Amino acid sequence: MDISVIGAGYVGLVTSACLAYLGNRVIAVDSNREKLASLKQGRAPFYEPGLDQFLKEAIESGFLEFSDSIESAVARSQVVFIAVGTPPLVNGESDLSQVMAVARAIGRSLDSSRKRIIVNKSTVPVGSGNWVEMLVSQGVQSVQTVPARASKSDAPVFSVVSNPEFLREGSAIADSFYPDRIVVGASDDQAAALMKQLYQPILSQSFEAPAYAPRPSSLATVPFVVTDLPSAELIKYAANAFLAMKISFANEIAGLCEKVGADVRQIVRGIGLDKRIGANFLSSGVGWGGSCFGKDIGALMQVAREYNYTTPLLEATCEVNERQRLVVIKKLQEELKILKGRTVGLMGLSFKPNTDDLRDAPSLTIARQLLKMGASVKVYDPVANDICRDQHPDLDLVYCDTLTHLATDSDALVLVTEWEEFQRSDWKGLSKVMRWPLIIDGRNALIESDVTIAGLIYRGIGH
Ligand SMILES: NC(=O)c1ccc[n+]([C@@H]2O[C@H](COP(=O)([O-])OP(=O)(O)OC[C@H]3O[C@@H](n4cnc5c(N)ncnc54)[C@H](O)[C@@H]3O)[C@@H](O)[C@H]2O)c1
Numbered sequence: 001m002d003i004s005v006i007g008a009g010y011v012g013l014v015t016s017a018c019l020a021y022l023g024n025r026v027i028a029v030d031s032n033r034e035k036l037a038s039l040k041q042g043r044a045p046f047y048e049p050g051l052d053q054f055l056k057e058a059i060e061s062g063f064l065e066f067s068d069s070i071e072s073a074v075a076r077s078q079v080v081f082i083a084v085g086t087p088p089l090v091n092g093e094s095d096l097s098q099v100m101a102v103a104r105a106i107g108r109s110l111d112s113s114r115k116r117i118i119v120n121k122s123t124v125p126v127g128s129g130n131w132v133e134m135l136v137s138q139g140v141q142s143v144q145t146v147p148a149r150a151s152k153s154d155a156p157v158f159s160v161v162s163n164p165e166f167l168r169e170g171s172a173i174a175d176s177f178y179p180d181r182i183v184v185g186a187s188d189d190q191a192a193a194l195m196k197q198l199y200q201p202i203l204s205q206s207f208e209a210p211a212y213a214p215r216p217s218s219l220a221t222v223p224f225v226v227t228d229l230p231s232a233e234l235i236k237y238a239a240n241a242f243l244a245m246k247i248s249f250a251n252e253i254a255g256l257c258e259k260v261g262a263d264v265r266q267i268v269r270g271i272g273l274d275k276r277i278g279a280n281f282l283s284s285g286v287g288w289g290g291s292c293f294g295k296d297i298g299a300l301m302q303v304a305r306e307y308n309y310t311t312p313l314l315e316a317t318c319e320v321n322e323r324q325r326l327v328v329i330k331k332l333q334e335e336l337k338i339l340k341g342r343t344v345g346l347m348g349l350s351f352k353p354n355t356d357d358l359r360d361a362p363s364l365t366i367a368r369q370l371l372k373m374g375a376s377v378k379v380y381d382p383v384a385n386d387i388c389r390d391q392h393p394d395l396d397l398v399y400c401d402t403l404t405h406l407a408t409d410s411d412a413l414v415l416v417t418e419w420e421e422f423q424r425s426d427w428k429g430l431s432k433v434m435r436w437p438l439i440i441d442g443r444n445a446l447i448e449s450d451v452t453i454a455g456l457i458y459r460g461i462g463h
Pocket residue numbers: 006007008009010011012029030031032035083084085086098101102121122123124165166167168169291292
């Protein structure tokens with residue numbers, strides 16, 4: 001199929017490359033010229049394992065190209081994906097200005113040569129399907145200079161569907177090829193059928209798996225879930241809210257464990273083996289972050305407020321998370337007593353491993369609080385140092401290129417992002433250069449005995 005994807009960020013770029021791999025002719029459109037220049041050379045503007053190689057292959061195959069023109073991309077496409085950002089506003093609502101601009105631009109670009117399916121992949125509040133349809137129509141009308149004369153058969157025909165995205169940064173390619181489900185919300189059966197046809201190779205797993213994203217052995221088919229438009233939009237928010245709630249639940253229990261002398265690691269194993277609960281997203285630590293959870297829960301609560309409906313579970317999920325981010329500060333205070341004048345090294349900056357995404361990262365909350373308390377903050381992240389320096393020039397951080405540099409003269413190290421390389425640290429070597437041998441494991445990711453055998457003091461979360 002001929003496809004355009006508007007917005008070549010984490011979601012749009014991976015979607016474009018995967019659809020191109022499956023044999024579709026894809027035009028990925030972005031308004032950021034700098035980003036486009038790097039993309040045309042097969043370089044992703046962010047860190048995602050395997051993506052650079054994947055992009056290069058897609059470009060070389062001739063199935064993926066890049067453009068800054070929505071108009072020419074739409075003219076050549078049957079299916080147009082909207083994958084622009086929907087960042088949070090201060091009141092928790094989603095900022096829909098990018099979606100609005102793109103929907104109108106799509107409308108201005110439509111012609112009557114064929115029916116177009118406009119697919120909303122951006123995470124948008126309930127009701128946005130109808131709203132996008134209205135904006136596209138406004139775009140259409142804005143270029144019909146003599147509407148009274150335009151015959152009905154000349155009017156562009158289009159249908160808006162919702163296709164929420166569930167990929168995770170860090171495993172985005174595999175998540176796109178092997179999703180747990182594909183959800184399509186549509187009020188037009190023909191549009192839903194076309195989406196099924198587009199996704200058929202994934203639904204039936206009939207494509208040859210790329211070497212860098214092998215197919216899970218247990219996966220035979222992927223469920224295709226067709227819903228109405230508002231339900232598809234709500235599925236995305238509800239899924240993220242539920243995952244965040246699981247983590248906050250584990251963190252709340254972790255706090256109780258510390259009071260009563262229990263070990264949250266044993267508890268989450270004990271409850272996670274129950275199939276009704278499941279082990280994923282039950283680990284305790286410095287809490288959840290990233291570009292989606294906080295933003296999506298905020299938007300969900302905002303929608304509920306519009307209907308005067310209370311959402312105590314969602315509020316508690318956020319409240320527990322805010323408290324949790326500062327648990328490591330309390331532990332540092334317990335161990336070091338005074339933080340003013342101390343040096344604390346943060347192991348990891350990105351909101352989770354295998355990405356350089358710093359949006360709503362717990363590391364930033366922790367760093368800000370330590371700086372406010374008069375501590376000196378050193379940081380080391382395998383991929384996110386430069387991005388942090390660029391995006392947060394206000395933060396007075398000492399950037400380190402190695403763990404040894406981070407540990408040198410530090411009074412404590414705090415593991416904030418569970419990068420794999422941290423689990424293999426030379427603890428003995430690090431203990432020799434530290435001023436005080438304290439490790440706070442903010443993700444319960446380290447092997448406690450490895451750390452203590454090297455003579456360091458180990459403190460985890462909830463045990
Ligand atoms: N990042 C994730 O893990 C993830 C997962 C699932 C869903 N989502 C949702 O998907 C959407 C996109 O998220 P993202 O992380 O990819 O965002 P992003 O900010 O990384 O990418 C958005 C892209 O859109 C481009 N853009 C903005 N306005 C444009 C315009 N007028 N024309 C063309 N391009 C334009 C930007 O330059 C940027 O490259 C959001 O709604 C997000 O909530 C994200």
